[in-house]
Amino acid sequence: MTTPSPFPIEATAAEAQTAIRDEFAFFGDWSERYQYLIDLGRKLPDFPDAWKTEEHRLHGCQSMVWIVPQGDAGRLDFHAVSDSAIxxxxxxxxxxxxxxxxxxxxIATDADYIADIGLAKHLSPTRSNGLAALLAFIRDRAQAALDGSAG
Structure with a gap:
């Protein structure tokens, strides 16, 4: 059984991005920010081993990432985990x-937080590609949900 999702934490995606920007502003250097990222990763809800299948694997990441979408155009929930702390x-x-x-x-929310906290400049190319793949997967699922609800 999965742990209930803690998301959303903030009322809107824009508020979530503002909160992320404010939290990362507390840290003076990138070693502290990386440690905070690792700490955040530990807060991900339990992810059932049964979901760690090829069907749910996100391709485009060097590390292993599994993601399971649930819901419809009205509300999409994503459950995900990686074998890498960062x-x-x-x-x-x-x-x-x-x-x-x-x-x-x-669909209406660009991932501005990535540039706002300086993340893009501090990720390896493989991690940047993986993050882009993750965000593309989320957007693709949202677009599919919208397309499905239109017909």
Whole structure:
């Protein structure tokens, strides 16, 4: 059985991005920010081993990432986990912004927090590609939900 999702934490995706920006502003250097990312990753809810299948694996990541979407255009929840501590933190941030939101809000929300906290400059190319794959998966699911509800 899965642990209930803690997301959404903030009322809107925009508020989540503001909260992330404010939290990361507390840290003076990137070693502290990386440690915070690792700590956030540890807060991800339990992810059942039964979901760790090829079907749920996110391709485009160097580390192993599994993601399971649930819901419809009115509310999409994402459950995800990684075998990497830092990537788990990146997953946590993405879920904080996007999970538990409507498909329309997901599509309307660019991932500004990545640039706002300086993350893009501090990720390896493989982690940047993985983060892009994660965000693309979330947007694709939201678009599919919207397309499905239109017909």
């Amino acid at each position: 990537v788990s933190g990146l997953v946590y941030l993405a879920l904080r912004v996007y999970s538990g939101r409507s498909a329309a809000e997901i």
